[in-house]
Amino acid sequence: MWDELHALQSGVADRRIQTLFDDPARFYAFSARFDGMLLDYSKTNIDDAIRAALIALAEAAGLPEARAAMFGGERINRTEGRAVLHTALRAPAGSVIEIGGENVMPEVEETRARMARFATTLRSGAFKAQGGRVTDVVNIGIGGSDLGPAMAVAALAPYHDGPRCHFVSNVDGAHIHDTLAGLNPETTVVIVASKTFATVETMTNAATARDWMAASVADPGAQFVALSSAEDRAAEFGIAPERVFGFADWVGGRYSVWGPIGLSLMIAIGPDEFSAFLDGAAAMDAHFRDAPPEENLPVLLALTGIWHRQICGYPSRAVLPYDQRLALLPAYLQQLEMESNGKRVAMDGADLTRPSGPIVWGAPGTNGQHAFYQLLHQGTDIVPCEFMIAAEGHEPSLAHHHALLVANCLAQSEALMKGRPLESARAIMAAKGVHGDEAEIQARHRVFPGNRPSTTLAYDRLTPRRLGQIIALYEHRVFVEGVILGINSFDQWGVELGKELATALGPVLSGDEDAEGKDGSTAGLVTFLRR
Numbered sequence: 001m002w003d004e005l006h007a008l009q010s011g012v013a014d015r016r017i018q019t020l021f022d023d024p025a026r027f028y029a030f031s032a033r034f035d036g037m038l039l040d041y042s043k044t045n046i047d048d049a050i051r052a053a054l055i056a057l058a059e060a061a062g063l064p065e066a067r068a069a070m071f072g073g074e075r076i077n078r079t080e081g082r083a084v085l086h087t088a089l090r091a092p093a094g095s096v097i098e099i100g101g102e103n104v105m106p107e108v109e110e111t112r113a114r115m116a117r118f119a120t121t122l123r124s125g126a127f128k129a130q131g132g133r134v135t136d137v138v139n140i141g142i143g144g145s146d147l148g149p150a151m152a153v154a155a156l157a158p159y160h161d162g163p164r165c166h167f168v169s170n171v172d173g174a175h176i177h178d179t180l181a182g183l184n185p186e187t188t189v190v191i192v193a194s195k196t197f198a199t200v201e202t203m204t205n206a207a208t209a210r211d212w213m214a215a216s217v218a219d220p221g222a223q224f225v226a227l228s229s230a231e232d233r234a235a236e237f238g239i240a241p242e243r244v245f246g247f248a249d250w251v252g253g254r255y256s257v258w259g260p261i262g263l264s265l266m267i268a269i270g271p272d273e274f275s276a277f278l279d280g281a282a283a284m285d286a287h288f289r290d291a292p293p294e295e296n297l298p299v300l301l302a303l304t305g306i307w308h309r310q311i312c313g314y315p316s317r318a319v320l321p322y323d324q325r326l327a328l329l330p331a332y333l334q335q336l337e338m339e340s341n342g343k344r345v346a347m348d349g350a351d352l353t354r355p356s357g358p359i360v361w362g363a364p365g366t367n368g369q370h371a372f373y374q375l376l377h378q379g380t381d382i383v384p385c386e387f388m389i390a391a392e393g394h395e396p397s398l399a400h401h402h403a404l405l406v407a408n409c410l411a412q413s414e415a416l417m418k419g420r421p422l423e424s425a426r427a428i429m430a431a432k433g434v435h436g437d438e439a440e441i442q443a444r445h446r447v448f449p450g451n452r453p454s455t456t457l458a459y460d461r462l463t464p465r466r467l468g469q470i471i472a473l474y475e476h477r478v479f480v481e482g483v484i485l486g487i488n489s490f491d492q493w494g495v496e497l498g499k500e501l502a503t504a505l506g507p508v509l510s511g512d513e514d515a516e517g518k519d520g521s522t523a524g525l526v527t528f529l530r531r
């Protein structure tokens with residue numbers, strides 16, 4: 001299968017993507033729709049034969065079985081011995097989802113209902129902080145306990161009618177200092193979001209926030225909430241059980257926004273809109289489970305990923321949402337994709353024989369156009385681009401802005417594909433009255449090689465439901481790529497070594513231990529920083 005795909009790639013290496021549009025039906029044949037979304041992958045070099053080979057590859061890798069195993073609650077996270085069931089957090093009420101014969105849904109639904117009750121009392125003012133109605137909520141968490149809710153709260157700003165939400169993640173004291181500086185401790189609620197309730201950054205920030213609050217209110221613990229799988233540790237921290245929202249170990253950190261970790265989002269937009277967010281994701285789950293591969297958005301997005309990274313060899317991909325409110329989506333997807341598929345061994349511990357998942361990066365358009373798009377168009381590396389655009393914004397009086405946004409988004413994928421040949425650049429110089437050697441030099445700088453692939457995800461409007469679908473689409477894309485690569489997308493051992501060394505460096509930096517045994521560079525830096 002892999003050999004066949006490499007052979008197909010060699011055969012089309014010189015083909016211009018643009019020539020594929022000689023077929024007037026290309027756009028329809030190489031795009032797929034679901035609900036209010038459209039995934040266009042026609043501006044790639046994938047043709048019928050390549051798509052068929054990619055689908056065969058996914059099937060040979062056991063995608064149907066792996067998908068059934070995930071939805072069926074099997075312990076597919078082999079290195080941690082855990083099931084992977086974030087899909088249960090958004091499953092409709094009344095669903096039956098079992099792990100080892102036990103239905104997990106009653107507990108999921110009970111926690112969902114408790115979250116909704118708490119969010120409602122907080123939004124209505126029935127829950128009183130020690131200075132009265134809650135004005136501000138500070139979510140303290142990092143990685144999956146931060147990026148999901150922070151990204152979604154920003155994305156859904158037009159639906160935000162609850163208290164203000166703030167997010168503190170970095171252990172750099174500047175982050176919590178600057179966030180708390182503008183807040184009143186008497187009307188602020190602090191949410192400590194940590195699956196393990198042991199992450200050093202989060203626990204350090206939580207202790208600082210508690211000290212800040214203790215300086216102003218009699219009972220700081222009364223304004224603290226915990227979101228965690230380690231409910232005993234939350235209790236030790238001094239948070240009463242009625243404000244502890246637990247979740248099971250089968251929810252991975254980067255897949256956790258759908259449950260308690262999403263509490264700040266629920267407080268911001270309200271339980272009804274939060275339900276719409278879950279419903280969107282559940283609809284994508286059903287589509288992923290049931291749609292045939294040629295119509296299945298997560299499968300198709302994954303296959304373009306495999307084609308570009310593992311077959312064509314492009315090392316990175318750019319996520320380019322033409323939506324300012326999705327400014328945090330690239331960071332969110334960096335964790336989702338790189339923590340899931342940035343691995344060098346297969347499920348059985350053998351070395352991977354192919355590249356791991358790609359480097360994921362990006363920024364919203366149109367800002368990126370005035371920064372790094374230069375490289376996308378004329379750099380020597382090819383970076384597949386993943387554009388995202390809504391048909392309409394939330395500001396009817398600013399429709400002319402949105403029209404410009406859409407035009408820019410479409411123009412970029414067109415420019416990447418078509419480029420500008422040397423003859424056109426020469427004609428531009430001639431029209432400017434520049435001739436001879438200077439014209440030739442100037443023309444060469446104005447050439448765009450083109451033939452650079454992109455996909456576009458278009459949707460009607462960034463509603464809570466649509467955002468839920470988009471995130472679930474990417475989650476399942478990551479899963480499919482992981483299955484094809486034969487890796488475990490649900491552990492993250494690669495984050496451990498740095499944590500261990502940071503712990504060991506603490507006493508060295510404080511001067512309690514010397515730097516003996518450290519390499520010369522680390523010892524030199526310790527000396528410089530201590531001085």
Ligand SMILES: O=P(O)(O)OC[C@H]1O[C@](O)(CO)[C@@H](O)[C@@H]1O
Pocket residue numbers: 142143144145193194195196197198199202253254339492495
């Ligand atoms: O929610 P926790 O347990 O504080 O973990 C935060 C993050 O840290 C990581 O474990 C990586 O260090 C992520 O996977 C996770 O999202």
